[in-house]
Structures are given as C-alpha cells and as structure tokens.
Amino acid sequence: MAGGFQGILKSTRTSLIVSTTTALQRSHDSLEHEPAVAAFGEAIQGDPVMKSLFDQIFRQVHEQSKVKNFEHLLHQLDYVIVTAPKYETVKDPNGDVIANEPIGVPMYLIFDLLSNTAAAYDLFRMKEFNRALKALLENWGKFLTQPGSNSTLNTTDEGWFSEAGVRHLEENLGKYSFVQTYKCPDPGADDRGFTTWDAFFTRALNDGVRPIEPVPITLPPGGPRTAAYPTPIYNACESTVLRIERNVKKHDQFWLKGQSYSLYDMFNRNDEYAKLFEGGTVYQAFLSPADFHRWHSPIKGTIADIVVVEGTYYAVLPDAGAEQGDPDLEGGDPRGALIRSQPFLTIEATRVLIYIKPEDSNVGPMMCFIAVGMAEVSTCQVRVKKGQAVEPGMELGMFHFGGSSHALVFSKGTRFEELKGVEVGKHIWVNSTIGLVTKV
Structure with missing residues (x-):
C-alpha cells in the first residue's frame, strides 16, 4: 500500500519515542490527566471486562511496543489531545534525517501495536469501549476546530508548510501547487490563512480544479444511449x-x-x-x-x-505482521495491522x-x-x-x-x-x- 500510509508506518518509532518520553515525564511529575482522558480511563477501569482485556493486551503486545501499561497509555493520550498533529522528521539511529513524512494520525501510532493482539480484537469491538473512545476523540476534534490548533501550520521544520511538508502535500497534485489546488484564505501567510487544524484538513478545492472529464463514448448518429453504451x-x-x-x-x-x-x-x-x-x-x-x-x-x-x-x-484482524514484499515494512513487522485490515473495516x-x-x-x-x-x-x-x-x-x-x-x-x-x-x-x-x- 505504498504512498497512502507509508509515512505513518515509517515514522512510528520516531514519533512514539517523543510521546513516550513526554508521557513518562508526565507520570514522573504526577500530573493529573486531562478531563477527557480521565473520563476514558474511569470508563475502562470501572468495567471489569474491559479492565481485564486491557491487562491481557499489555501481556500479549509485541515487544516493540513503547506503551507499557494502562497508566502510561493515558499519559500519552494526555499529550495527544491538546496537541495539533505535526509534520514528522524521520531520523536513523545516528540522528541523520532519512525522510520527511507526515504523521497526521498520532493516536493511531499509540494504538497500532496494541490493536494487533487477540485481547484487543475482543475489546476494541465492544460498544462500551468505542463509546468511551468516541467521547475522547470528539474532545480532541473540538480542540482541532478552535483557534490555536493551527500551531503546526507553519514553515518550521515540524510545520506542514515547511519545504519538505509542502513537497509532500504536493506529491499527488501533478503540475499544480498547493495554493493553486486548494482554497487558502491567505496564500502568502505561513499558515496559508487556515485558523484551525480542521479547516486545513477539510480544505476545499479551488473553482475549476478537478473537473469532471467524461471518457469519450461514440454513440450512433442521432441515436440515444442504450445499455450497449457504457x-x-x-x-x-x-x-x-x-x-x-x-x-x-x-x-x-x-x-x-x-x-x-x-x-x-x-x-x-x-x-x-x-x-x-x-x-x-x-x-x-x-x-x-x-x-x-x-x-x-x-x-x-x-x-x-x-x-x-x-x-x-481501532479494531483490526490480528495477524503475524507484514507479509514478505510489503512496500512499507519488512516481512513480519507487527505494525500496520489496521491498514492491512481495510476490507474488514467495511463491516466494523x-x-x-x-x-x-x-x-x-x-x-x-x-x-x-x-x-x-x-x-x-x-x-x-x-x-x-x-x-x-x-x-x-x-x-x-x-x-x-x-x-x-x-x-x-x-x-x-x-x-x-x-x-x-x-x-x-x-x-x-x-x-x-x-x-x-x-x-x-
């Protein structure tokens, strides 16, 4: 599935190291959870079935996981829901930049490996779990519609309008630039005039861009279209x-x-x-x-x-990891089960x-x-x-x-x-x- 989620998968380790460090610091400082995260935690811990399944997830999850326990998970969520998604710079173990890829879905990175377990297959399909998670996601979504959520829409290295960020945003735009393709309130500004993250994400096309271009189909002279003509x-x-x-x-x-x-x-x-x-x-x-x-x-x-x-x-079909020849991951890599489960998602x-x-x-x-x-x-x-x-x-x-x-x-x-x-x-x-x- 090269192209669509390649950056997400490549950037997982780097991004999670950052959020893990932040979460550990929050835990060390004994900081209280964000209200929406606290409510999510109470919903899980207050249900013996969900609590037990989460305990099993942490016993079953692959050793690559940076999320070690439920409390650690909550502190990572604390960091995410008050932060606008940034443009990631991926580095090798020596600290050298090897790629610039957009994360875009930071909470997915937290749940990625957790979801690829038998216990998560049961838990993440439960109505009670998804009801609690929806409340958390809606709180984050509300933040992303408010002024200040555009903090990563700039030209810094971690900004979506950095040189690398723009290059990625324009990767599939053909001969057109970002501002030629999309309606930007202020094309010359660092944030292109988008006052919120949601406004940037749901941006509209400029008039005349992506017109309907019918495939020429020859019809008989003066005759109507019939079933014989596609x-x-x-x-x-x-x-x-x-x-x-x-x-x-x-x-x-x-x-x-x-x-x-x-x-x-x-x-x-x-x-x-x-x-x-x-x-x-x-x-x-x-x-x-x-x-x-x-x-x-x-x-x-x-x-x-x-x-x-x-x-x-975040419900997926648990598997043994990426197959040999996967365009994004080495064979057996446990990440990306959600992406490999897309047909399954049409029913879940x-x-x-x-x-x-x-x-x-x-x-x-x-x-x-x-x-x-x-x-x-x-x-x-x-x-x-x-x-x-x-x-x-x-x-x-x-x-x-x-x-x-x-x-x-x-x-x-x-x-x-x-x-x-x-x-x-x-x-x-x-x-x-x-x-x-x-x-x-």
Missing part, C-alpha cells in the same frame, strides 16, 4: 486504489488473509440491501492524511437513503452508507457509496439529504481528521470495468473516470 463512474474521493472484488457474497467470513467482503455486515445487517447488491462488485480505495478529504458523487441520480453506522475506531468501522438511485439504468437499480472512518476519524459529515438530486462531482460530505477509506458497491446486474491504469496502489484524482459500467 456509463462512466467517477472517483468519489482523492485516493489510492486498494481492491476491486467481483461477485461479492451476501454473507462471508473474514480470515487473516483474503478478507472477502460481506454485504450483510457492510450494510449494517440490512437484509434488503444485502440481497439487492448480492453478486455485485466492490471498488475500495484509501485516503492518506495529505489527501483531499471531501466526498463527491460518482454518478448522476437521487439520494435514496443515508445510514450512519456507529462502529469501531464507523461509517456512512449513502445509497444513490442512478438516473442511468446501466448503473443498476441502486449503488452505494461507503465512507469508512479509520483511526482518529470520529466524524463523517454528510452534506446531502435523502431525496436530493446529485450530479457527478457534487459534494456528498467529508471526513474530519485522520486516515480513511471508502468503497463503491454495484449491484449484480451491473458490469463494472475499470479503466486502464486504475490498479491497486495507483493514486487517482477525485472526479476522474475510474471505470465504465454496462447492464448485464
């Missing part, structure tokens, strides 16, 4: 292709490898929708912290239904299901866009309403903070064929044509 599907999010799977089952099981999709669970156990899409196709792609985080409609149609699913934030994570009734019959009776919140994404904001007409490229909503994934689901009667170049690991601009569909 309909373009546009990319709903600026993202990197993760997987395209056909003939998806209504019910399926998730194993450590393969991770087949299970429509019944993806659609929040709605049997009617699961039957409608059974045998269809799932296109999934993921967004890096540096990507544009707003969702656009992939087709023309009408919003038929919107379902918000309160799911998990906090997400929004937006069902669109297509105008074009080629797309089938219905298609579904799924916005999947990963890691610290505690808010999936919907910007459309049921019954509203949408055009290709029209904004549907946005993620607030963190890494994220999304999926497009097509019914069995729709043949989806991706365009040449739309392949796993390829970064695709929003509103680009990713494939063509025809009625089977």
